[in-house]
Amino acid sequence: MDFQLSDEQKDVQRAAREFAQGEFDPDLALELDQSGKPPESLWKKAAQLGFIGIHYPEEFGGQGMGLFESVLTIEAFCSADSGIGSALSMVDIGAEVILKFGSKDQKERFVIPLAKGAKRMSIAFAESEDGQDLSSLSTVSERRGNEYFLCGEKRFVLNATLADWFVTLCKEPKEGWITLIVERDREGINIHPIEKMGLRMIPFGDLDFREVRVDIENRIGNGGEGMAHVHHCHQVMGLRSAAQALGTAQGAFDRAMGHAKQRIQFGKKLSQFQAIRHKLADMAVDIEVARWLTYKSATEYDQGKMDSKFLSITQLEAGRTLVRVVDEALQIFGGYGYIAEQAIEHYFRDAWAIRVELGTEEEEKDAIAKIMFGPDSIKK
Amino acid sequence: MFYELNDEQNSFRKKVREIYEREVSPLVEEYERKETFPVQLFRILGAEHLLCLRCPKEYGGPGLDKVSECIAVEELNRICVGIGAGIMVQGGLATDPILHFGSEELKKKYLSPAVRGEKIGAFALTEPDAGSDASGIRTTALKQGKGYRLNGLKTFITNGTICDFVTVAAYTDPARRGTGINLFVVERDDPGFSVIKKLRKLGNHSSDTAELAFDDCYVPKERMLGEEEGGGLGQLEETLKSGRLTYGARSTGVGQAAFEAILSYAKKTRRQGQPLSKSQAIRFILAEMAMSIEAMRYMTYRGAWLFDQGLASMKDASIVKLFCSESVQSIVQKTMTIQKNSGLRMDNPVQRFLCDGRLSKIPEGTSEIQHLVIAAGLGL
Numbered sequence: 001m002d003f004q005l006s007d008e009q010k011d012v013q014r015a016a017r018e019f020a021q022g023e024f025d026p027d028l029a030l031e032l033d034q035s036g037k038p039p040e041s042l043w044k045k046a047a048q049l050g051f052i053g054i055h056y057p058e059e060f061g062g063q064g065m066g067l068f069e070s071v072l073t074i075e076a077f078c079s080a081d082s083g084i085g086s087a088l089s090m091v092d093i094g095a096e097v098i099l100k101f102g103s104k105d106q107k108e109r110f111v112i113p114l115a116k117g118a119k120r121m122s123i124a125f126a127e128s129e130d131g132q133d134l135s136s137l138s139t140v141s142e143r144r145g146n147e148y149f150l151c152g153e154k155r156f157v158l159n160a161t162l163a164d165w166f167v168t169l170c171k172e173p174k175e176g177w178i179t180l181i182v183e184r185d186r187e188g189i190n191i192h193p194i195e196k197m198g199l200r201m202i203p204f205g206d207l208d209f210r211e212v213r214v215d216i217e218n219r220i221g222n223g224g225e226g227m228a229h230v231h232h233c234h235q236v237m238g239l240r241s242a243a244q245a246l247g248t249a250q251g252a253f254d255r256a257m258g259h260a261k262q263r264i265q266f267g268k269k270l271s272q273f274q275a276i277r278h279k280l281a282d283m284a285v286d287i288e289v290a291r292w293l294t295y296k297s298a299t300e301y302d303q304g305k306m307d308s309k310f311l312s313i314t315q316l317e318a319g320r321t322l323v324r325v326v327d328e329a330l331q332i333f334g335g336y337g338y339i340a341e342q343a344i345e346h347y348f349r350d351a352w353a354i355r356v357e358l359g360t361e362e363e364e365k366d367a368i369a370k371i372m373f374g375p376d377s378i379k380k
Numbered sequence: 381m382f383y384e385l386n387d388e389q390n391s392f393r394k395k396v397r398e399i400y401e402r403e404v405s406p407l408v409e410e411y412e413r414k415e416t417f418p419v420q421l422f423r424i425l426g427a428e429h430l431l432c433l434r435c436p437k438e439y440g441g442p443g444l445d446k447v448s449e450c451i452a453v454e455e456l457n458r459i460c461v462g463i464g465a466g467i468m469v470q471g472g473l474a475t476d477p478i479l480h481f482g483s484e485e486l487k488k489k490y491l492s493p494a495v496r497g498e499k500i501g502a503f504a505l506t507e508p509d510a511g512s513d514a515s516g517i518r519t520t521a522l523k524q525g526k527g528y529r530l531n532g533l534k535t536f537i538t539n540g541t542i543c544d545f546v547t548v549a550a551y552t553d554p555a556r557r558g559t560g561i562n563l564f565v566v567e568r569d570d571p572g573f574s575v576i577k578k579l580r581k582l583g584n585h586s587s588d589t590a591e592l593a594f595d596d597c598y599v600p601k602e603r604m605l606g607e608e609e610g611g612g613l614g615q616l617e618e619t620l621k622s623g624r625l626t627y628g629a630r631s632t633g634v635g636q637a638a639f640e641a642i643l644s645y646a647k648k649t650r651r652q653g654q655p656l657s658k659s660q661a662i663r664f665i666l667a668e669m670a671m672s673i674e675a676m677r678y679m680t681y682r683g684a685w686l687f688d689q690g691l692a693s694m695k696d697a698s699i700v701k702l703f704c705s706e707s708v709q710s711i712v713q714k715t716m717t718i719q720k721n722s723g724l725r726m727d728n729p730v731q732r733f734l735c736d737g738r739l740s741k742i743p744e745g746t747s748e749i750q751h752l753v754i755a756a757g758l759g760l
Contacts, residue, residue: 128651131721135652156721195726197735204721265513275748323713330582330738334511334746335536338739340580348582352716352734353724360717362661 003292009072012054012065016073019049020080026343029081033346036200038162039084046088047117051077053092056099060107061115066302067236071243071294078247079254081343082350086244087201090158094123094167096236097179097229101221110165110181122163124154124182124207125230131156132359134169134230139209141170141180148172148180148219150188150212160191160205167233168209169226177226181218188212198346198353235308238315239301241357242294245322248354249290252329252347253283259333276332283325290314290321309371316364319355326351385681389451396452399428400459408460411586412732417466418586419500419542425467426497432471434622435479439491446622446684450629454677457633461736462586464633468626469538470494474501474547476619477563481605490545490565502543504534504592505616511536512749514549515558515613519594521550527601528552528564530572530594536743540590541575544568548594549616552609561612563605572597583735621694623744624701625687628680631704631740635676638708638715638733639669645719662718669711676704695757702750705740712737 005013023042032039046052055070056062063069077085092114098106113119126132127139139152150170157166166182182189190208220229257280260270270276293314300306330337330344337344358364370377385393403425407418425431433449435441449471457464475494478486493499510516519532530550537546546566553560566573576591605615643666649656656662683700686692712734716723723730741747 129649129722130651130719133651196724197726197731198724204724264509265511265516273748275751327709327738331741331746331748335506335742338582338742339536340582345582348738349735352731355717356720356724360720362659362718365661 005072008065009069012069013072013076015049016051016076017080019046019051020077020085024077024081024084026081029084029343029346030340032087032201033083034200034340036195036203038159038201038203039087042084043088043091044117047115051088052117053095053111053115056095056111056115060099061112066298067239068295068298068302071239071298074240074243075247075250075291075294078244079251082244082248082251082347082354083199083201085247085251086199086350086354089240089244090122090202091117091120093158093163093237094121094165094233097123097167097220097233098181100232101179101225101229105217106181106220119164120159120162121165121167122157122159123233124157124166124168125233127153127155129155137169137171139168139170141172141178141214143172143175143216146216148214148216150180150182150209150214152209154207154209156194156204157207158202158204160207161193161203166207167220167229169230171226172223175223178223179220179226179229180214181220182209182212182214183218186212186214196353198349198351200346200349235301235306235311238311238358239294239297241354242290242297242314242318244354245318245351245358246287246290246294248347248351249283249287249322249325252326252344252351253280253287255342255344255347256280256283256329256332259336270332279328279332283328286321286325290318293317309368312364312367312371315358316361316368319358319361319364322351322358323355385447385451389447392448393451393455396430396455397458399425399430400456403428404456404459404463408463408586412460412462413585415580415585417539417542417588418463421463421467422470422497422500424497426495431467431497432475432491432495434471435475435491435495439479439487440495441491446625446687447681450625450680450684453626453629454633454636454680457630458637459633460586461630461634461732461739462584464630465538465584465587466500466542468623468630469503470497470501472623472626473503473619474539474543474545476622477503477547477605477615478565480618481563481615482565483602485602486565486605493544499544500539500542502537502539502546502592504537504540504546505549506536507533508535512746514616515561517549517551517561518554519548519550520554521548521552521562521564521599521604523552524598528562528599528604530564530566530597530599532594533576534592534594536579537590537592539588540592541578542588546573546592547605549612550594556610558613559610562609563612563615564599565603565605566594566597566599570597570599582738583732584739585732617694620744621692621697622687624694624697624750625680625683625692627740627744628676628683628700628704631708631737632673632676632680634733634737634740635669635673635704635708635711638712638730638737639666639673641730641733642666642669642715642718656718665714665718669714672707672711676707679703693757695754698745698750698753698757701745702747702754706747708737708740 053062058064074089141148141150188210192206194204297314433444437443521528646657
């Protein structure tokens with residue numbers, strides 16, 4: 001067991017921190033959060049520096065590193081700014097599905113432009129009102145010759161108005177569950193933007209597909225594999241969301257530490273009050289726990305021995321930590337924490353949006369218990 | 381012993397709920413979005429005798445007790461916490477000190493129009509460097525001729541940009557830290573008084589919050605509360621005690637709103653093929669919410685009843701504020717997470733309940749200050 005970062009990993013971490021701390025201007029972060037615009041120039045720069053797709057193989061534009069290095073990057077980005085950091089971490093959602101199940105041609109057509117920062121990708125899986133339940137789906141793609149005709153509605157699609165491609169889950173009557181890469185500018189797609197309270201640089205939207213034609217070359221893998229694609233994508237997203245949670249908690253903690261060292265009340269610095277010191281000590285404990293769970297999960301993923309139960313444990317604890325730490329950080333800022341001029345205000349809103357991405361506590365507990373007791377153990 | 385509201389109080393609740401639902405509910409979405417206070421409400425609620433509820437009849441007020449005020453506050457905050465803030469200040473911090481310590485002339489001049497909603501009041505104690513530590517304020521009111529010249533900066537002032545008068549705390553004797561403070565009524569048109577800027581906030585969007593400046597602002601001696609110099613902070617004791625009880629009702633109101641939202645959501649939503657209300661975890665959460673709200677409500681009413689009997693200590697008021705403002709957090713947080721992505725939608729009020737409810741732990745003494753007050757009340 002080795003709890004040290006390698007020299008190469010330390011370099012990645014340092015480079016990500018330097019980039020984020022040097023480039024994520026606090027005023028720009030407030031402005032983008034307020035206007036709901038994406039950090040376009042930072043996205044291009046991050047891609048140039050090799051941060052987008054750091055874990056893709058070199059032949060497809062990446063740096064040939066692991067998901068662990070991607071986690072380090074996301075953590076550093078989100079601790080510099082939760083909004084910009086998250087936006088840069090979510091420009092290539094769904095690329096994992098192509099990397100694992102797609103053809104060489106698809107990797108060249110879709111993955112390389114993502115790594116270059118030329119295109120963005122997202123996923124369109126859920127159709128339920130809460131945007132996560134996959135138990136009742138009705139999007140259909142009927143195959144006629146070398147084309148699919150896609151009909152249905154997808155809810156709460158991340159980057160709905162920005163992504164160039166959507167990895168879309170649908171059912172073909174004969175082939176079963178499949179995923180298709182759907183170009184946003186196809187005829188028959190309507191996008192309904194949704195305003196949301198946090199992560200405003202990543203717009204939400206509902207997608208409406210009406211007889212959208214998709215070439216067979218855009219089908220990922222084989223017929224019947226769709227749910228396996230979704231499962232794989234959810235695992236990677238779960239890990240990356242845990243990294244967002246970790247970085248966001250760290251960023252809130254750093255700001256609270258800074259404020260506590262400098263704010264004077266009753267003739268003393270806040271950092272001289274025992275109650276405040278203990279709050280920050282508790283926050284530090286929570287963050288360390290979430291960090292090592294996240295790092296272990298990422299390491300296991302890269303070693304090809306992902307443990308689903310452990311990933312659920314990671315997501316559950318990362319979510320709890322995120323909310324507790326950011327909430328306490330805001331409290332340490334007092335009235336200032338509630339005012340939009342302070343970064344901690346959007347950290348709070350972003351934290352809740354990331355919290356939702358991680359899934360509910362109840363679902364994570366269901367998943368953990370299911371593995372502990374066996375898949376059929378709850379049935380009578 | 382006081383266990384239940386009597387018939388009169390119950391019909392008062394019914395009456396105010398009806399009025400708020402008729403007059404306030406239709407304004408909420410629009411003014412929350414515009415981030416402004418619907419100032420027309422002052423006259424509307426004035427005409428309904430729902431401003432400054434404890435103001436005696438001789439000054440035009442309804443002359444109700446604290447229990448009745450808490451009923452009204454709970455009902456208004458169930459509909460909108462932001463609007464509730466402006467109305468609360470009008471009947472509390474802005475006018476209470478005038479009622480208790482102002483001359484007959486001041487009472488006639490400010491209370492009667494405030495009760496009718498013709499004049500809007502604000503209260504200014506907090507400063508950029510003095511929040512929890514109220515005696516650390518730096519605003520001065522130095523004697524000059526037949527009055528005082530005010531100089532200083534105030535922040536987080538509710539009704540700041542819309543007020544006609546503001547009750548301001550300032551040092552008449554800066555050398556006497558804590559004791560050399562007096563309260564003055566400053567009018568909007570007094571030369572030297574200005575609104576520096578309106579503050580954007582995490583929640584309470586429809587409440588008006590501003591930074592105010594007093595630059596050589598001359599106030600005649602008649603507008604000082606009380607005859608003697610000094611003792612201003614002591615004058616605030618009763619006002620703060622009352623205000624902390626009000627925060628119990630504010631928290632209960634928003635908690636109730638969130639609880640009603642999640643209860644109906646759980647009843648109508650199906651997840652993984654079964655009604656959400658059948659999930660044992662969700663049933664437990666809702667049971668705990670119901671328990672918390674009962675406890676919050678009765679702690680608040682007990683505190684208010686003690687206050688009406690002249691028996692409430694500051695410790696009693698702090699216990700109510702701390703308990704209620706902390707308890708409501710888990711209610712608004714769980715309401716948010718259970719609804720997943722749909723909870724993040726700006727057109728779903730649950731994100732508003734979360735951000736509005738979060739405020740409770742900050743104003744009129746943060747949770748940390750309430751701990752200190754309670755501990756001091758224990759003789760420690």
